[in-house]
Amino acid sequence: MTADMSSESGAELPGTAKATARAWVDEHMRDLSRWHQHIWELAEPAWREHESASWYVQRLRAEGFDVEEGSGGMPTAFCAEWSNGPGPTLLTYAEYDAVPGNSQEATTRRRPREGLGPDAPGHTDPHSVLGIATLAGLLATQHAMIERDIPGRLRYTGEPAEKMHGSKVVHGLRGYYDGVDAIISFHPFYMLPLCNTARWDTQCGAYYSKVYEFVCDEPQTWQLGADPNSPIPASHSAARAPGANIALMQMHSASRTMHDAMLPSVGGWSLSDAILASGQATADNLPAQVARIQYSWRTPDVPMAEHVLAVLDRNAEHAAAMAHCRLESTWVARSRPGLTNHTMAQVLYDNLAEVGAPTYGPEAIGAAQDIQRELGIDPMTQPFLAECEQLTSPQEAEAALREQMPAWQRNWTSDDYVEMTHYAPTVRFYVARPALRPAPGRGAYPPWVMNALGGIPAAIDPTIEVTGKTVAGTFIDLLCDEDARARAAAEFAERSETEGMEPLLPADFQPPTHLPWPEYVRDREGNRRWLGTGAHG
Known part of the structure; x- marks a missing residue:
């Protein structure tokens, strides 16, 4: 001035x-x-x-x-x-x-x-x-x-x-x-x-976060030789698709096993995971249709972050194939x-x-x-x-x-x-x-x-x-x-x-607000309730 x-x-x-x-x-x-x-x-x-x-x-x-x-x-x-x-x-x-x-x-x-x-x-x-x-x-x-x-x-x-x-x-x-x-x-x-x-x-360094979603929307095609006259396409006694939960567990297990080999143990990098709720706890006779796991990782630079991404993408692809699921993924963040x-x-x-x-x-x-x-x-x-x-x-x-x-x-x-x-x-x-x-x-x-x-x-x-x-x-x-x-x-x-470097996500990137993130709700009386608090709330 x-x-x-x-x-x-x-x-x-x-x-x-x-x-x-x-x-x-x-x-x-x-x-x-x-x-x-x-x-x-x-x-x-x-x-x-x-x-x-x-x-x-x-x-x-x-x-x-x-x-x-x-x-x-x-x-x-x-x-x-x-x-x-x-x-x-x-x-x-x-x-x-x-x-x-x-x-x-x-x-x-x-x-x-x-x-x-x-x-x-x-x-x-x-x-x-x-x-x-x-x-x-x-x-x-x-x-x-x-x-x-x-x-x-x-x-x-x-x-x-x-x-x-x-x-x-x-x-x-x-x-x-x-x-x-x-x-x-x-x-x-x-x-x-x-x-x-x-x-x-x-x-601060690079940060990547991605949600891998396993979807088993055609469980009936897992065993094509099943009895075509069954009144229920996926009857209790027939073999059925492993389902999304199996894919998620395979993904989690493989990624944990490979964690030490992703990057050298220097540079202060880290990898964390979180399983997102999918609301299928009462499905007693069906394979899980959807399961989601979020991975977030911090690295000093982008090449290190990209290496972790390649490993996780590969693990997710094979975990989905093993469990008869298709794979979808959603970026949460990708920062320079x-x-x-x-x-x-x-x-x-x-x-x-x-x-x-x-x-x-x-x-x-x-x-x-x-x-x-x-x-x-x-x-x-x-x-x-x-x-x-x-x-x-x-x-x-x-x-x-x-x-x-x-x-x-x-x-x-x-x-x-x-x-x-x-x-x-x-x-x-x-x-x-x-x-x-x-x-x-x-x-x-x-x-x-x-x-x-x-x-x-x-x-x-x-x-x-x-x-x-x-x-x-x-x-x-x-x-x-x-x-x-x-x-x-x-x-x-x-x-x-x-x-400097260009943004790591495309210009039309859509924030993942649609995913089932935890939240408060209001009951009929207008009181705030935390989803998942059970007897406490």
Whole structure:
């Protein structure tokens, strides 16, 4: 931004605008905390975040944003935009999907949320705070732009199914990231050394996810010599097709057996599987007609991912043939490794350093100590991990990451923000969420502990505050500093030329929202019920 865009001088404007934005966050912390608790309690799983997405749409419209619901053909996605006149377009986003099997009340003991069993979803990372924290930054920036007469556009996307890398590749293919000058990608801290820092060189790697569906729709043709006069084409006493369940078991067994031979045991790659429900539990005298298994794998680069794909495709083909099934497959995700941007990382980290790391007050410390007592651990005076209240520069974090990686490896772990990095200059950063200091000789805390802390306001609200102020400060710098935008754009162009690659899915790729993903339903009385909770819900 040049000096003639405002009555304030170019040197003064960013500082006063940031102060305005930070004051907005301070004044609205009670609302932000309440909003977060609402999304945290909804805890809707991937592709089924209907109430969560609806809440964001209504909130953004109330704040003056134009909102497209169901963006990219995804029912629980959205795209919101607000303009204060011609200028740069900046983007950040919300996530709000939860994880089945992690229902946890916001309390200091292990207990599922009221009315639900432990198999219902809960926020683990938590994506609830990811969305509300970036929303805080977005709305604080909007307020500062109005108050300080800063031109530009803000774009905010709702990204469902992040746990399956679901939406960002679709939004990218459909053009929702086109015309954007810069993107901020936030995630609550989940591993050291990526805490209160930004990624530098080592971005996340490739991620593939695919559902293999075995369909036995002609079981009667398995034995052509069966008695043609039988009143039932597949009578109880006749041989019948093995069916879809057999195909699935063959696929699972073969792939597990071949796991060690898929790739060398280096580079931090992983493969996971999940069996999707097909609703045939009461079919007592028929071969299973359909069975589905999802495979998801993380690798540092695309060639490694393609090798795993070739093995799985081959296993699926032969498993289907063995069990008299036909094979169908559906892509869930296919993401490229990310492109770094040092300019963006440094601008953001400078703002994070101005704000400072989260700090925890007496109420948060008391909750943490109660958890330690619940687990039979003597409560600590300082129960939170020291790194949660410390800053780590991007360069320091990068050096620590490289100590754990082979020299040839350029990418590590997986997240679908990487797709965004191929459309605009992007920074990926992390702010601490509350994590407890290890107790000597006790090993890791059980997963419910971090899940619970993510729902206790006194413990998680500092993440919202620090993130919101950091996002707003970075946006204001990018709106006001034309030189920083130019340097980020030049770096993006250079890295795209030397390291970029085309999308790995076709332009007409359809998101797999039709598959039987787990979900909540409403009963006749309007009460929420989690499918599969049995007596608990």
